[in-house]
Amino acid sequence: DVKVTQSSRYLVKRTGEKVFLECVQDMDHENMFWYRQDPGLGLRLIYFSYDVKMKEKGDIPEGYSVSREKKERFSLILESASTNQTSMYLCASKRGGSWYGYTFGSGTRLTVV
């Protein structure tokens, strides 16, 4: 059963901490994405990667960075966590080509206190 696995379902971190969210896919997909989802705002793209070591900013990259050293793994880093980064974080992967859909992970609910 193909899947996208996010390392944590729930995280609680303190303001100012550096936070790592990990995502692994087993489908050999070229493209990987990080979104955050907030009530009333929908899914907002933070960063995506279309190849190993390649990354592009999404709509809301400020305060975040990413790393993709291997094809199957895409990490999201919160350099200095703030309370306004409390959110549901969703990782997704996708084959190349506009007609393919995403496979999402189960999400990480991050709370910054």
Place this chain on the structure above:
Amino acid sequence: TQLLEQSPQFLSIQEGENLTVYCNSSSVFSSLQWYRQEPGEGPVLLVTVVTGGEVKKLKRLTFQFGDARKDSSLHITAAQTGDTGLYLCAGGGGGSNYKLTFGKGTLLTVNP
């Protein structure tokens, strides 16, 4: 910037009723996907439509892609409580082979 507008934003119905939700844009998409998301989980892909006018059926769910490939609809027949969730549409293409454009979703509640 491509936008997808979904309506209604919220929908609460009784089990057994029929419903339709809509996904509209002023932009043309090469494909349109529908996802369902249950509370606390990631969205799950239901269907992809790629041809203008295309209709796909998935049991009690019927998906249609507009002739001009700017809009789509999802019709559910005889809704069940298990249909409860957030329904998201997402458009592909428009200059990007990578990322999709998402609507904000329709939150459907089916009451017993």
